[in-house]
Amino acid sequence: MRKEKDENLEMLRGAGGIYRGRSSEQALTIETLRSGAEFHLKPGMEHCLILIKNLLVIERSSDPKNRS
Numbered sequence: 001m002r003k004e005k006d007e008n009l010e011m012l013r014g015a016g017g018i019y020r021g022r023s024s025e026q027a028l029t030i031e032t033l034r035s036g037a038e039f040h041l042k043p044g045m046e047h048c049l050i051l052i053k054n055l056l057v058i059e060r061s062s063d064p065k066n067r068s
Contacts, residue, residue, distance in 0.1 A: 003044055008040050009038065010058045012056040013035050014051070017031065018039060018049055020045055020046065033049070
């Protein structure tokens with residue numbers, strides 16, 4: 001979990017799973033990851049990637065230190 005970091009994940013290939021959510025507000029959910037899937041993780045969201053087979057993920061994120 002990152003309190004200030006905004007993240008976007010894009011699955012390029014492979015298979016896996018992602019746990020995500022705000023555990024203080026709700027139970028974490030698990031979703032299957034497949035090629036082409038995209039996820040937006042807002043600041044403060046807990047998350048964990050689970051690799052099953054050759055998972056390749058691109059992460060694009062904000063740097064809270066560089067905000068003006």
